[in-house]
Amino acid sequence: MDDYREVNRQSWDERVAAHAASPDYKLARFEQDPEFISDVVRFDLPRLGDVRGLRGVHLQCHIGTDTVSLARLGARMSGLDFSGPAVAQAQSFADKLGLDIDFHQADVYDAVEVLGAASYDLVFTGIGALGWLPSIDRWARTVSGLLKPGGRLFIREGHPMLWALGTDDETRLTVDYPYFETQEPMVWDEGGTYVQTEVQFQHNVTHEWNHGLGEIVTALFAHGLQLTALEEHDSAPWVPLPGKMTKDADFDEWRLTDRPERLPCTYTLQAVKL
Numbered sequence: 153m154d155d156y157r158e159v160n161r162q163s164w165d166e167r168v169a170a171h172a173a174s175p176d177y178k179l180a181r182f183e184q185d186p187e188f189i190s191d192v193v194r195f196d197l198p199r200l201g202d203v204r205g206l207r208g209v210h211l212q213c214h215i216g217t218d219t220v221s222l223a224r225l226g227a228r229m230s231g232l233d234f235s236g237p238a239v240a241q242a243q244s245f246a247d248k249l250g251l252d253i254d255f256h257q258a259d260v261y262d263a264v265e266v267l268g269a270a271s272y273d274l275v276f277t278g279i280g281a282l283g284w285l286p287s288i289d290r291w292a293r294t295v296s297g298l299l300k301p302g303g304r305l306f307i308r309e310g311h312p313m314l315w316a317l318g319t320d321d322e323t324r325l326t327v328d329y330p331y332f333e334t335q336e337p338m339v340w341d342e343g344g345t346y347v348q349t350e351v352q353f354q355h356n357v358t359h360e361w362n363h364g365l366g367e368i369v370t371a372l373f374a375h376g377l378q379l380t381a382l383e384e385h386d387s388a389p390w391v392p393l394p395g396k397m398t399k400d401a402d403f404d405e406w407r408l409t410d411r412p413e414r415l416p417c418t419y420t421l422q423a424v425k426l
Contacts, residue, residue, distance in 0.1 A: 156337060156359035157259060160284055161234055163355045164214070167345050168237040172215055172245075176347035182220060182249060189221035191389055191404040192278055196308055199381065199420055203227040208274035209267060209298060211260050212281040216242030216253070222276060223251045230272075231255040232263055261290055264297035272298050277307045279389060279418065280346075283315060288333055288363040292371035299425040305377060311384065311416040314392055315362045322395065325415065332364045346390050365419070377423040384416040392417065 171177055181188045193200070204226030210219040213231035215238050223229040223246070231253060233239050239257040246253040258266040275295050285291050295305050318328030329338060337359035343352070369379055387405035391397050397406040408415055 156286065157234065160358050163353075163358050164235040165237045166353050166355045168215060168235060168241050170345060170349040170351040170353075171347055172241050174347040174349050177215065177217055179217070179245065182217070182245075186249075187224065189224055190217045192308060193218050193221035193225070195389065195403055195405065196306075196420055199383070199422070200225075200306065203274060206273040207271065208276060209263070209272050210276045210278070211263060211295075212277060212284070213242060213255070214238050216245055216255065218276070218278045219253060219255075220246055220249060220251060222274075223253050227274060229253045230267060232258055232260065232267065234259045260285065261294055263294050267298060269297050270300050273300060273303045275299055275303070275305045277305075277309065279308055280310060282307075282309055282363055282368070283360045284358075285363075286333075286337065286361050288367050289371045289374065292368075292375045292377070295372070296375035296377055296425055299377075301425055303425050304380075305372070305421070305423045305425075307419075307421040309419060309421070310388065310392070311419050312362050312364050314388070314415065314417050317393065317415075319393055325393075325396075330362050333361055333367055337361055368421070372423050376426050378426055379421070379423050381420070381422040383420045385418045385420070386412045386416065388417040 172179060203222060206227045208222055208227040209230045209232060211232055213219045213233045216231050219229050219231040231242055236257050239255045243255040256266055275298050312331055316327050316329045316331040318326045340358045340360065341356055343356045387400060387407040389405055391406050396408055398409040399406050
């Protein structure tokens, strides 16, 4: 487990260019339309509320499309990611759009040291971030350290029940992987990525962890945050279960074709630092 950062960083570094070039991240739309925002942020607009003037940071921001979206909504944003190529791509993209966003390369657990304690009104974390972290308690301590008193955490994330499902059975949903945080990671060796691309990758091993919803909430409580909202969704902005999902016509979201009420695919969580 000691080398999980480097193993995962190699995988993410290699995928940056392919992600930026993929139509799924819609970088061209951002350039063509100054009011365009990412599908992930658009989905949560009714929950996000007015962020104008808030000092915000997007943790594990990757190439910065959600960061840019929050800036377009009026927040004064920073972004942080452990991938150097991702940070360079995000900074270049924000600069090209004329947005004043500062991006930083650092591990998420080092965010307080890099960005400053009690510096932010808003900490944002998006889809597919928490599974790369071995300790949800340490993450919650980091979030608490970044927020000013009264500051808000906003998360849209894949549901731990979804992450626990296997994908090999063509007809049934099967629980094949841990729901709760484990000491040792799940080690994957899989090519490809979650967006459209013809690129063949060389770095395909990743180390990942699941974190139960109760573990996440309890960690936030333990570090001085009060839960203010928790909503589970039957949809996800990518296809987590190929062959079993149908795309929603109004949002770029996917849900189970057969009885979607069976499975929470994602959730939105909000908490305030006391």
